Amino acid sequence: MGFIIELVLWLIIEVVFWGILFWTGYFVTRIISIGKWRPGHVGSDKQKRKEAKFIATAVIGVLFWFVLGIAFIISMKGP
Numbered sequence: 499m500g501f502i503i504e505l506v507l508w509l510i511i512e513v514v515f516w517g518i519l520f521w522t523g524y525f526v527t528r529i530i531s532i533g534k535w536r537p538g539h540v541g542s543d544k545q546k547r548k549e550a551k552f553i554a555t556a557v558i559g560v561l562f563w564f565v566l567g568i569a570f571i572i573s574m575k576g577p
Contacts, residue, residue: 516556523559 527535 519556519559519563520552521559522562523555523557526558526562527555
């Protein structure tokens with residue numbers, strides 16, 4: 499039972515969390531740079547996930563969702 503819980507947590511963290519953040523950052527960087535900077539696809543290689551391009555792309559995705567969340571909170575507290 500512990501293995502199943504660990505597998506589900508890995509799936510949530512690895513696939514959903516990093517996947518959403520990376521692909522959001524990927525599309526945001528493509529839009530901001532007008533297609534000139536290509537972060538590149540990662541695939542299943544775990545070594546590529548430690549590269550600066552992957553981390554920068556994921557951080558841009560985090561910042562996008564963070565700013566979107568703050569904007570949502572501010573709009574909800576309006577008059």
